Amino acid sequence: MQTTIYYSENDTYLIEKVDRKGNRERKSRSAVILSILERYFESKKRLGEILVDLGVLSHSDLSQGLDMQKSKFSEKLLGDILLEEDLVSPEAIERALVIQSRHTED
Secondary structure (H helix, E strand, O other), rough: OOOOOOOHHHHHHHHHHHHHHHHHHHHOOHHHHHHHHHHHEEEEOOOHHHHHHOOOOHHHHHHHHHHHHHOOOOOHHHHHHOOOOOOOOOOHHHHHHHHHHHHOOO
């Protein structure tokens, strides 16, 4: 997917900051911008919320998984319950955990 971002001269200092961060981290400008957006929108979210944001889990399926965790599987992690019930794929759980772990390290 390709996206074009338009900015004015007033925004130049922000683009320069993004470019410096990209040089330090050896990332492209777009990768830096996406990581900033991800941090803004996904920080402090729980696994189920991230899965919903990724579009791989519906709100009703999340509620179902949380209800099951409360009633039957209090010792199980939500991700394990969602996998066992075939509500999400292992790849989706892995992606959500990567996103979540990026923000717990900060």
